Amino acid sequence: MLGRGVAVLLLVVGCAMMAGQAMAQSSDDLFAQVFGNTAAAEPQNVALPVTSDGRDAGDVGALVDMTAGTALVNAADLVDVLFRFVEPSTAQALIDGANAEGYLDEAAIAATGIISVFDPSNLRLAVSVPASLRPTLDLSLRGDYQTGAADDFVPAADVSAYINVFTGLDFVTTDSSNAPGGTGRQPISTAFEGAISALGGVIQGELNYQQDDDRPWQRGDLRAVFDNEATAVRTTAGDLNYPVTGFQGFVSMAGLSNARDYNIQPYTVVQPAGNQQLLLESDSTVDVMVNGRQVDSLDLPAGPYSLSDFPVAAGANEIVLEVRDRFGRVSEITFNQFYDGSLLAPGLNEYALAGGLPSSRQDGLYRYDDRTPSFTGFYREGISDELTLGANLQGSKEVVMGGGEMRVATLLGNFLFEPAASWASGRGVDGALNLQNEYYQPLGDSFLGDRLWNFAAILRGTDFAQLGNPEGSNPVSLQLAARMSQLLTEDLSLSLGGRYGFSRQGDRDDSNNLTVLLRHRL
Secondary structure, three states: OHHHHHHHHHHHHHHHHHHHHHHHHHHHHHHHHHHOOOOOOOOEEEEEEEEEOOEEEEEEEEEEEOOOOEEEEEHHHHHHHHOOOOOHHHHHHHHHOOOOOOEEOHHHHHHOOOEEEEEOOOOEEEEEOOHHHOOOEEEEOOOOOOOOOOOOOOOOOOEEEEEEEEEEOOEEOOOOOOOOOOOEEOOOEEEEEEEEEEOOEEEEEEEEEEOOOOOOEEEEEEEEEEEEOOOOEEEEEEEOOOOOOOOOOOOOEEEEEEEEOHHHOOOOOOOOOOEEEEEEOOOEEEEEEEOOEEEEEEEEOOEEEEEEOOOOOOEEEEEEEEEEEOOOOEEEEEEEEEEOOOOOOEOOEEEEEEEEEEEEEEOOEEEEOOOOOEEEEEEEEEEEOOEEEEEEEEEOOOEEEEEEEEEEEEOOEEEEEEEEEEEEOOOEEEEEEEEEEEEEEOOOOOOOOOEEEEEEEEEEOOOOOEOOEOOOOOOEEEEEEEEEEEEOOOOEEEEEEEEEEEEOOOOOOOEEEEEEEEEEOO
């Protein structure tokens, strides 16, 4: 029995030794099959898979030395696979740290702050990028409405057209001085509005019909419109419909206009978006609170972020970012944002330029005054999230008026400051000033919404003139106004207002009025 046991033991030991030798042999054979050589051969060129924080990033060219268990990584390839995970300066540091052949070892990679580990048994390179070296990711809390968000919109046809027809027919049962046709059926009035789009432009026109008129068919405005969607610029030729601002007056004219109109880019947010920088050292959940109400919850990997487009209300807003990392630790970032819908985001601008001959309608025909060619224009630009500045100018040979604009959002509300000065033939120089304040008073959770206060003071000089008002007819020297609005229920709102005008004419009393308005939504 003892001899048999010894024999069995020797047999087991022999099998184990043979299995180890076979495994070693099979490992060498496997390496030879992959690289065409043995493990003791020179470093070989391989396509080395790379993972970044456990996520597949791609393959890089590498010189692998299985004897030493090391790998030299092609710097250009590593930058290509890590471009999503590192900021540009770190990518450049990787390129600069490469040797003469363009390869990086583990020490050269570590010199940039990136941690790399080569696994020779699985032929894989694991990379870890610290949060501070990652590129800043821009996140919009209102959604992606920037340029390019309309790529899925149905494109405009090469040729398209529309026409709207409006018809009015009145019956009068009691004669009055306001009834041009007496009692009974009145003359039919019809208006045709249409447009045709072709070759990148649009022709818009109007045609009116008035039964029993000396000239029953009369044309309305006629214009050609060209839109540049990339720049949000609209160019118009013909009967113009141009925007004005501040104390500018409007005069119907035929000519040319060029204006930036962001309605051409409805997917672009032009108001200040607000911005907050955030660095997450580890994967975290970020709850976004605006005025005590949670508006979003974001699950974000480690890295720097730029949060913008907070869904805020007009006036002062308190924003809290509650950060909860994967270990359960909670931290808060609190800041205020002031918002005014009439402000422009920093760097954005609006402008309008128009010039031509004043027009009027006489006996159903358009008349153009070539004796007083006129021009008008303004420019506004967002300076910061809280400040927008602008200037405007318009005139003719009879009158010239220029002004400025400053809109600013503060803790005390949104302020508008608009000074203006004019020169009119025979009246000289005079000025005007417009001051406005809009303040949202927080009322707490017991009310459905905030209370809105509006205050305004408008001062006009005796001889202050505008385009369309060269005579400077200003019977009121100073006008004061105030209004309070508040939501009472989800469907009912209350508005209280008052206005007082100081007359500069001795035979005319000061004007004043009070208004109480209840609105109910059906």
